[in-house]
Amino acid sequence: MKIEFTLNQQPIAVDVDPMQTLLMTLRQDCGLTASKEGCNEGECGACSVLVNGQLVNACLLPIAQVSGNHVQTLEGLRQTEKGQCVINALLEAKGVQCGFCSPGMVLALYVLLEQHPQPTEQQVRTALSGNLCRCTGYSMIVDAAFIAATKGAGLW
Amino acid sequence: MDTVDARFKWLEANGEAQYIADRHYDGLLEGRFYRSTCSRGYIKAVNVPELPDGYYLFSAKDVPGTNRLPIVVPDWPAFADTEVRYIGQVILLLVGPDPLVLEQLLTQVSVEYEPLTPAYTVAQSKALVDGAIHNQDNLFDAHQIDKGDIEAGFAQAVTIFEETVTTGYQEHLYLETQGCVGYVADSKVVIEGSMQCPWYVYHCMSTVLGHQHIRVIQAPTGGGFGGKEDYPNIIAGPLAVAVNQLRQPIRVVLERREDIAFTSKRHPVEFHYRTGVDKHGQIVAMDIKFDLNSGAYFSLSGIVLQRAITTATNVYDIANVRIQGQAWCTNTVPTGAFRGFGSPQTCFCIESHMNHIAQQLGQAPLAFKQAHLLTNQSTTLTGASIFGELVITDLIEQSVSASQYLAKRAAYAAQSSQGAYRKGIGISIFQHGCGFAGDLEDTLVKAKVRLIKDQNEQVTILVSNTDIGQGLVLTFRQIVADTLALPLSQVDISVVDTDSVPDSGPTVASRSIVIVGYILEQAALALKQQWQVGEYQEIEQDYQKPSYHQWDQINYQGNAYQSTSYGVNVVEVEVDMASYEVKINDAWGCYDIGHVINEQIFNGQIDGGMVQALGYGAMEKLELNGEGVFAQKSMADYMVPTSLDVPRIQRSLVDNPYPYGPQGAKGGGELTHNGAASAFVAAVEQAVGQAFNRIPVTPEVIAQTLTNEPQANIKRIDVAEVTNEN
Ligand code: FES
Ligand code: FES
Numbered sequence: 001m002k003i004e005f006t007l008n009q010q011p012i013a014v015d016v017d018p019m020q021t022l023l024m025t026l027r028q029d030c031g032l033t034a035s036k037e038g039c040n041e042g043e044c045g046a047c048s049v050l051v052n053g054q055l056v057n058a059c060l061l062p063i064a065q066v067s068g069n070h071v072q073t074l075e076g077l078r079q080t081e082k083g084q085c086v087i088n089a090l091l092e093a094k095g096v097q098c099g100f101c102s103p104g105m106v107l108a109l110y111v112l113l114e115q116h117p118q119p120t121e122q123q124v125r126t127a128l129s130g131n132l133c134r135c136t137g138y139s140m141i142v143d144a145a146f147i148a149a150t151k152g153a154g155l156w
Numbered sequence: 157m158d159t160v161d162a163r164f165k166w167l168e169a170n171g172e173a174q175y176i177a178d179r180h181y182d183g184l185l186e187g188r189f190y191r192s193t194c195s196r197g198y199i200k201a202v203n204v205p206e207l208p209d210g211y212y213l214f215s216a217k218d219v220p221g222t223n224r225l226p227i228v229v230p231d232w233p234a235f236a237d238t239e240v241r242y243i244g245q246v247i248l249l250l251v252g253p254d255p256l257v258l259e260q261l262l263t264q265v266s267v268e269y270e271p272l273t274p275a276y277t278v279a280q281s282k283a284l285v286d287g288a289i290h291n292q293d294n295l296f297d298a299h300q301i302d303k304g305d306i307e308a309g310f311a312q313a314v315t316i317f318e319e320t321v322t323t324g325y326q327e328h329l330y331l332e333t334q335g336c337v338g339y340v341a342d343s344k345v346v347i348e349g350s351m352q353c354p355w356y357v358y359h360c361m362s363t364v365l366g367h368q369h370i371r372v373i374q375a376p377t378g379g380g381f382g383g384k385e386d387y388p389n390i391i392a393g394p395l396a397v398a399v400n401q402l403r404q405p406i407r408v409v410l411e412r413r414e415d416i417a418f419t420s421k422r423h424p425v426e427f428h429y430r431t432g433v434d435k436h437g438q439i440v441a442m443d444i445k446f447d448l449n450s451g452a453y454f455s456l457s458g459i460v461l462q463r464a465i466t467t468a469t470n471v472y473d474i475a476n477v478r479i480q481g482q483a484w485c486t487n488t489v490p491t492g493a494f495r496g497f498g499s500p501q502t503c504f505c506i507e508s509h510m511n512h513i514a515q516q517l518g519q520a521p522l523a524f525k526q527a528h529l530l531t532n533q534s535t536t537l538t539g540a541s542i543f544g545e546l547v548i549t550d551l552i553e554q555s556v557s558a559s560q561y562l563a564k565r566a567a568y569a570a571q572s573s574q575g576a577y578r579k580g581i582g583i584s585i586f587q588h589g590c591g592f593a594g595d596l597e598d599t600l601v602k603a604k605v606r607l608i609k610d611q612n613e614q615v616t617i618l619v620s621n622t623d624i625g626q627g628l629v630l631t632f633r634q635i636v637a638d639t640l641a642l643p644l645s646q647v648d649i650s651v652v653d654t655d656s657v658p659d660s661g662p663t664v665a666s667r668s669i670v671i672v673g674y675i676l677e678q679a680a681l682a683l684k685q686q687w688q689v690g691e692y693q694e695i696e697q698d699y700q701k702p703s704y705h706q707w708d709q710i711n712y713q714g715n716a717y718q719s720t721s722y723g724v725n726v727v728e729v730e731v732d733m734a735s736y737e738v739k740i741n742d743a744w745g746c747y748d749i750g751h752v753i754n755e756q757i758f759n760g761q762i763d764g765g766m767v768q769a770l771g772y773g774a775m776e777k778l779e780l781n782g783e784g785v786f787a788q789k790s791m792a793d794y795m796v797p798t799s800l801d802v803p804r805i806q807r808s809l810v811d812n813p814y815p816y817g818p819q820g821a822k823g824g825g826e827l828t829h830n831g832a833a834s835a836f837v838a839a840v841e842q843a844v845g846q847a848f849n850r851i852p853v854t855p856e857v858i859a860q861t862l863t864n865e866p867q868a869n870i871k872r873i874d875v876a877e878v879t880n881e882n
Contacts, residue, residue, distance in 0.1 A: 033178035034171025036378075038331045039412040043791035046331055074171040087169045094756050097764065098625030099168025100331040100378030106169065121804075128799040132791070134331050134379050135625045137763030138799040 005066045007032075008076025018064035022056075023047045025063045026073060034074035034103045038132070045131030048104035049073050055111045055130070074103040077110060082155055086110050089148035090141065097135035104131045109145050117156035119145055164630050173376040176335040176350050181405040184337070187395060188258045189408070190248035190265050191418065192240035195274035195487040195784045196289065199238060202247065205264035211252035214398045221366025225389050226359055232453040232490070234364045234393035240269065241289060241452035242487050243785050244418035249394040251406050274487035276784040278426065278447040281484040289452070290485035296450050297458045298482040299465050301712050303537055309441025309476025313432025317513050318871040321429070321505040322850045323833075325778035325786070326422035326494055329796050332378020334419055335409030336391045338399035341371075345400050348373045351388035352380045353662035355620050358654045360389040361396040370396070374652040380624035381768070382493030385664055386455050387419045413790055420492030421778065423448045423460055427505040437517055439528055441476040444468050446505075448483040451490035457483040460491075462593045464498035466538055466716035470506045471548055471585050472525070473534040488784050493664060496588070496829040500769060503586040504851060507834035511582075512847050512870045521838065522561070522583055526552065529585075540715045543704055547748050548585065550810045551724040555583065555746045558806060559726040568842055579741075581728045582838025584831040589717025590823030591667040595707035597718065601661040603699040605675045607636065607683050611690055615640065615683070617649040617676065619660040621668045625764075626825050627757040628668050634754055635673050635818045639680035640687075658696070666823025669753070670719055673818035675699055702816045719814055721822045722748040725766065725831035729839040736855035736862070738840055740770060744806040747827060751813040751820030758824055762807045765828025771797045773833030773851045 004013045007030065014029050023040070026032045026049070038046030040059045047058040050072040077083035086109045096102045105128065112119055112127035119127070124145040125138070133141060149156065167173040204213055216223050216237035223237060224230035236247045247267060250258050272286040281294045288294045310316070336349030345365065347357055354372040361370045372392075377384060391408050398406055410419070425448055432441035446464065450457035465481040494500075514524035529549070532542050556562060564581045571578060591597050606618040617636055623629040629649045637647040650656055660672050679697035686693065707714035726744040731737070745762045752758050775795045781787040788794040813820025837853050846861050849869040 027178075031180075033174070036175070036332070037177065038333075039791045041412070041790060041792070044331060078170050090169050091165060094627075094760050096165040096169050097627065097760055098331065098377060098379040099165055099173055100175065102165075102169050103171040106171075125799040130798075132329075132331065132796065132798065134329050134381070134768070134796060135764045136760055137765075137767030137797075137802060137805060139763050139804045140760060142799065142804070 003063050003067045005068060006070045008072055014063065016063055019062045021059050022049065022061040022063055022066050022071065023058035026058060032073050032075050036100055036103060038100065045104045045108065046101055048107045048131060050107060050111070055108055074106055077107065082110060082152065085152035085155055086113070086144070086148050089151060090144040092147055093140045093143040095136055095141040095144045101131060101133040105133065105141055109148060112145060113148055113152070113156045118149055168376065175332055175378055176337055176348065176375045177409050179337065179375065181337060181339060183404055185251050185253055185404055185406045186255045186258060187249050187251045187398060187406045187408040188262055189246045190250060190262055192236060192243055192245040192247055194240050194269040194271055195243050197240055197269035197271040199236065199240060200268040200270050203266045205261060207261065208257065211250070211257065211261065212398070212402060214249040214251070214394060215247065218397050218401060219364050220400065221364050223364065225393050226363050227386050227389060227455050228458055229454055230363065232390070232455060234397065242489055243783065244489060245452070246390065246394055249398055251398050251402065274784055276486055276488055276780055278449050278484045278486070281486045289487065294485045296454045296483040296485050297461050299461065299712060301465060301477070301479045301537060303539065304476035306441055306443060306476050306478045310432045312434045312440045313875060314435045315433045316873040316875060317429070317431045317433070317516060318873070319429050319509050319512060319869055320426060320849060321508050322426045323424060323501045323504055324851060325424050326772050326776055327416055327778050327794055328381045328383030328494060329794065330379030330381060330383055333410045333412055333415040334384065334387055334391060335407070336388060336395055337405060337407040338395045339405035340399060340403045344369045344371045345396055346371045346373065347392045347396060348375050349388055349392065350375055350377045350384060352377070352384045352622055352624055352664065354622070354652050354654055355659045356662055357388050357392045360393050364393045365396055365400050372654045374622045377622060377624040381495045382497065382664065383419060384624065385493040385662065387492070416789060416794060417786060418489055420455065420490055422494035423450065423457065423491040423498070423501065425464065425501040429509045431509070431513060433513065433517065437519060439474050442469065442474050444477070444479045446481050448481070449486050449488065449491060450483045451486060451488045453490045455490045456492045459593055460498040463589065464502050466593065466712055467499060467502055467587060467589060468506065469537050470503055471530055471587050471722065472528040473530045474528065477537060488780060495765065495768065496826045497665065499588055499826065499830045500772060500833065503584065503830040504834045507584045507586070508837060508849065511838050511841070515847070516870060516872055525585055536716065538716045539713045543715065544814060545812060547810045547812045548722055551722060551746045551748055552585065554808055554810060555724040555726050555744055558808060559728070559742070559744045561726050564728065565842070573845065576733055577730050578733055578843040579728070579730050580839040580841065580843030581726065582835040582842060584725045584834035584838065586830040587720050587722050588666060588823065588827035588830055589720050590670045591718045592665055594709050594714070594716060595701060595705055597671055597699055598701040601699070603661040603672055603675060604658040605660050605672060605679055605697050606658050607679045607695045609683060609693040611692055613646065613689065615642065615647045617647065618657045619672055619676065620652055620657045621660055621672050622652050622663045624663065626761060627754070631669060631754050631757055632673060632676060635677050636680045638819065639677050640684050666826045669821050670817045670823045671699060673821065674816060677818040719817065719822045721824055721827045723827050723831055725835040727832060727835035727839045729836065729843055731840060731843040731858070736858040738774060738855065740774070740801070740803055740836065742803050742806065743770065743832065745828065746808045746810065747824065748810045748812045749824035749827065750817050750822035751811055752809055753819050753821050759807055761825050762828050763805050765825070766805050766832045767797050767802050769829045769832035770802055770836055773836040773853060775852055775854060777852050777854060
């Protein structure tokens with residue numbers, strides 16, 4: 001079935017099983033591998049993408065439901081000033097260890113800062129709570145939110 | 157000199173790092189394992205459907221070399237041949253282009269077994285129903301250490317405490333599941349994958365293939381924590397057989413549920429303590445027995461056993477000790493390496509036992525522990541003198557003052573027993589031996605490193621140690637750059653590829669910095685002395701055992717590790733007395749890892765290790781069901797801490813340079829997992845006024861303990877009349 005949507009600001013059409021997940025479509029049919037598969041059942045957040053600006057687990061979303069919507073992945077976000085601001089903050093905070101959760105974390109931090117340009121620790125932790133990280137114990141990822149808020153003052 | 161590298165992990169943060177599942181290979185086929193559905197039995201027949209064109213099946217019959225993977229001893233078959241020993245053991249590898257067709261074909265395979273009675277627990281293993289699984293007695297390994305005179309020690313005791321303390325399985329839950337791709341290039345069978353120890357994979361491939369036209373390359377690895385020490389061999393063995401025959405690229409990436417169900421886990425352990433205390437409240441004898449459930453194959457259990465035995469008394473100087481440790485074969489998933497490698501189990505159990513004795517004696521746990529600490533004059537459990545300065549008392553002082561432990565402990569002891577929320581604070585003291593056990597670095601590993609300097613004065617590090625998230629490549633570059641007084645940008649590190657890097661040993665046992673980093677520092681010093689501008693130069697350097705290090709591997713006597721790192725953790729909790737939910741309000745970690753090379757990198761290890769250990773103590777429940785498989789099947793069932801479950805860790809260090817480590821550093825990656833579970837449980841014990849003798853301590857466990865009969869587990873025997881004052 002042919003499905004049309006916007007991917008990182010570009011219109012795109014894919015011809016796949018409508019039940020195929022957005023994650024599989026991105027990784028296999030679109031060649032975009034920044035979104036990772038950590039569990040494939042909505043538990044880890046490694047597959048996080050933005051659909052109409054909302055953080056969603058791409059592994060849970062059948063591609064048919066994406067039809068006509070705006071999808072943004074890290075491949076798109078990293079081209080923007082806000083995206084680079086979050087990425088640089090995450091690197092500066094040393095919030096990347098193995099890096100497998102990092103793409104999802106960047107998107108989660110971005111959504112947080114869009115909503116709360118000056119977040120509290122509790123707001124940051126709540127915003128990240130759907131994204132598991134087994135390496136960092138989270139504090140340095142939390143720090144990244146504050147660094148991005150400060151360094152990106154005016155952006156958010 | 158640069159100490160930070162803004163580009164470090166840049167590819168990962170930008171989503172450009174190519175993990176194994178992200179890589180493109182022309183003509184890539186997928187591989188899926190057919191796994192045993194029988195815990196124990198003989199394979200009578202394997203019935204396979206007719207395969208469509210382009211689909212292939214591999215089994216033990218296809219192994220051109222030896223069908224036994226040499227992990228420590230060659231006992232784990234690449235493909236099960238005559239017998240199966242656990243549910244999930246690999247019997248077949250199915251290969252073809254379409255994963256959906258593969259899944260369908262898997263459902264059409266059937267295996268007929270002649271089943272035997274399985275043993276899932278140590279007790280069942282000892283019972284030998286239907287005979288032994290392994291040898292005559294199911295005993296994989298056993299060792300004993302005697303220090304002092306245990307009988308004479310107990311003769312001085314006025315009170316004897318007997319207690320059993322147990323720890324459960326723990327799943328690594330690295331965020332990237334296990335996976336490898338195999339292909340042929342330049343007539344070599346190449347395996348790329350998510351792994352800690354490429355040379356281990358190399359040796360396994362050469363054994364199953366019977367030749368050495370092979371090459372192993374590490375892909376970016378999404379976490380390991382020990383879990384990618386042995387299991388990549390289990391994938392690469394069968395995969396190499398298929399690639400060797402088909403000469404086409406094949407990928408095997410495990411699904412999350414498959415990874416949780418069938419990859420190696422942390423050993424569950426049951427410690428039995430019998431401890432004698434004299435009339436002054438001093439421990440005079442400890443008789444310790446423990447059993448490890450090793451699962452179906454030996455894998456790394458011998459080394460885990462050795463660590464658990466040689467560090468059984470943790471940081472305490474006990475005059476008379478007997479320790480007997482045994483590792484048992486069962487029909488369960490083999491247990492293997494997990495950050496700490498026997499130490500988190502040992503540290504939790506002994507710290508809990510010490511706390512419980514102190515409570516029984518009416519003493520404060522910290523004071524009781526302080527009265528038994530190792531000192532610079534002590535002789536270790538394995539009969540060695542202490543090398544270097546011990547700073548355990550500084551660690552304690554620093555932790556106590558940072559956390560206000562004493563004041564809080566007193567305040568929480570006085571809180572109302574009727575409160576809806578009750579607070580508690582706990583402390584743990586612990587150690588971790590760095591590097592391979594005993595002197596195996598010298599007798600077994602024999603690490604080698606290489607440095608290359610090119611005509612443009614650019615230096616490249618060649619080692620087989622992998623960065624699996626712990627930031628190793630940055631620390632290695634920093635060691636070499638600092639020694640050569642070069643900017644960090646002038647020092648690169650090679651991808652770990654067995655075609656180009658020497659065998660500097662596996663990435664395990666907190667050895668990468670203290671052992672390999674030190675050899676690198678030596679190599680850099682040599683290069684500095686011989687530096688010739690504009691010339692290509694190569695320096696190779698081997699491991700050399702420090703002269704003080706003596707070890708007897710048969711009798712476990714001498715320096716159990718080349719060096720030992722230490723730590724103190726404090727954890728503060730608040731328990732909701734209606735729901736028994738525990739909120740971890742604060743956690744402190746103070747460490748002696750010699751001299752830290754890159755504090756920010758090590759802080760990341762402290763945070764990550766302590767949070768894993770808090771998970772281990774508080775929530776990570778993994779249990780076998782009646783069929784010998786784990787009841788927890790997915791990330792929804794096996795819970796690890798989220799950002800809301802843990803506080804910001806308050807970290808600190810005590811500087812204590814070690815003369816045989818790079819820039820004075822010792823190991824630290826595993827140490828950070830050893831203490832937090834015990835400090836957490838001690839805090840919960842204070843809050844709810846009950847002792848626990850197993851982890852995890854979940855709200856359900858607290859509820860059971862408080863509502864049912866409390867488990868008065870520690871047994872107190874007063875022997876004063878019999879043996880005292882005679
Ligand atoms: S892969 Fe989608 S939530 Fe884990
Ligand atoms: S950095 Fe490894 S999972 Fe987050």
